[in-house]
Amino acid sequence: MTGQQERDLKEGLRALAGTTREMHASRRVEDAVLAELGRLSGTAHGLPQTTRATRKPALVRLLPLAAALVAAVGGALWTARSTPSPKIVHPAGFIALPAAAVLPEMESANIVRVSLPVAALPAYGVAIGDLKQDVVEAELLVAQDGQARAIRFVSDSD
Amino acid sequence: MADLDNVPDETLLQLVAAGDRNAMSLLFRRRQQNVYRFALHLTGSPTTADDVTQDVFMAVIRDAARFDAGRSTVPAWLCGIARNFVRRRIQSERDMDSIDDETAETLPAVVPDPLGDLTQAEQLEGLRRALLSLPLRYREVVVLCDLQEMPYAEAAGALSCAVGTVRSRLHRGRALLTAKVLAERKRQQDARGQRTTRYIA
Numbered sequence: 001m002t003g004q005q006e007r008d009l010k011e012g013l014r015a016l017a018g019t020t021r022e023m024h025a026s027r028r029v030e031d032a033v034l035a036e037l038g039r040l041s042g043t044a045h046g047l048p049q050t051t052r053a054t055r056k057p058a059l060v061r062l063l064p065l066a067a068a069l070v071a072a073v074g075g076a077l078w079t080a081r082s083t084p085s086p087k088i089v090h091p092a093g094f095i096a097l098p099a100a101a102v103l104p105e106m107e108s109a110n111i112v113r114v115s116l117p118v119a120a121l122p123a124y125g126v127a128i129g130d131l132k133q134d135v136v137e138a139e140l141l142v143a144q145d146g147q148a149r150a151i152r153f154v155s156d157s158d
Numbered sequence: 159m160a161d162l163d164n165v166p167d168e169t170l171l172q173l174v175a176a177g178d179r180n181a182m183s184l185l186f187r188r189r190q191q192n193v194y195r196f197a198l199h200l201t202g203s204p205t206t207a208d209d210v211t212q213d214v215f216m217a218v219i220r221d222a223a224r225f226d227a228g229r230s231t232v233p234a235w236l237c238g239i240a241r242n243f244v245r246r247r248i249q250s251e252r253d254m255d256s257i258d259d260e261t262a263e264t265l266p267a268v269v270p271d272p273l274g275d276l277t278q279a280e281q282l283e284g285l286r287r288a289l290l291s292l293p294l295r296y297r298e299v300v301v302l303c304d305l306q307e308m309p310y311a312e313a314a315g316a317l318s319c320a321v322g323t324v325r326s327r328l329h330r331g332r333a334l335l336t337a338k339v340l341a342e343r344k345r346q347q348d349a350r351g352q353r354t355t356r357y358i359a
Contacts, residue, residue: 001332001333001336005336006332006336009332009335009336009339010304012281012282012285012339013285013300013304013305014304015282016199016282016285016286016289016305017304017305017306017307019282020195020198020199023191023194023195023198023204024190024191024194024195025190025191025193025194025207025208025211025212026208028208029190029208029211029212029215030183030186030187030190032212032216033182033186033212033215033216033219034179034182034183034186036216036219037177037179037182037219038179040177040219096246098217098220099217099220099221099224100242101213101217101239101242101243101246102217102218102221102224102235102238102239102242103224103242104238104318105242105245105318
């Protein structure tokens with residue numbers, strides 16, 4: 001690229017930027033955001049933590065992670081644009097956590113298995129149908145920064 | 159609300175984390191345009207830009223407490239979130255292809271032809287199309303640094319990469335953009351030439 005080409009390109013890009021200088025999100029976006037905030041006012045921000053002990057001692061260190069997961073799953077309720085019905089989660093496949101959107105891009109990840117109380121899940125927009133046990137096994141996709149990006153629920157046969 | 163007008167973004171985010179509706183409203187009005195224009199230039203779709211803007215601020219409501227002023231500015235953080243949502247959308251649309259596929263984007267040899275006046279309406283539309291056809295990793299940095307005039311360090315925060323990476327991607331992105339504009343112009347000239355030939359014949 002020559003110097004003249006670079007100058008021409010920058011001039012063109014400035015002009016292109018100028019075509020959108022007055023553009024902004026539509027009113028419906030602000031209405032939706034503020035309605036969501038209004039809906040949540042009065043809702044406790046603190047979410048119950050996962051306190052159920054895990055089977056493997058090494059996972060004790062992951063309890064904060066599990067708590068973060070519960071909080072993140074809870075966010076699913078907040079992001080839904082209409083009143084959500086609880087999703088039935090299929091065992092196969094990871095589901096992106098809403099909170100992952102604000103985290104840096106995942107470069108590498110480890111899969112970590114944790115135990116979560118079933119009773120806590122429906123309140124946060126995720127339900128697993130017809131289960132009798134109190135605790136479900138789940139696998140977290142934990143990125144290079146130690147933050148969970150996605151979850152999948154696993155059955156005993158997995 | 160008047161009391162909040164001079165409050166910095168970082169403080170507004172703290173108030174949002176505590177559930178302050180006025181702070182959220184002010185933050186939205188102050189910063190939604192940054193997010194919307196970023197998404198619009200990345201996707202070319204006003205509807206998608208609207209959706210991404212909504213997704214971003216919903217995420218802010220949920221995760222305002224996660225903002226780390228030591229790592230980025232608020233506009234850069236918001237654009238970083240928008241980038242993640244845009245990538246998700248593009249990824250789900252393409253499914254099978256990598257959104258950073260560079261294999262088809264080898265740089266052609268430099269052709270010293272001038273780009274001419276790209277500010278003319280027709281040329282501007284060609285430039286917009288060329289920008290949208292850039293691989294996303296280059297498009298992001300060109301939009302942030304050249305269109306939104308974000309400093310390199312802030313862009314690095316938004317893109318979760320080093321400043322050096324921003325510089326190198328910007329250099330390559332501009333070179334690709336130049337090549338695409340020249341190629342498009344040649345196609346148009348060839349097409350005009352063929353029409354003229356047919357007319358004469």
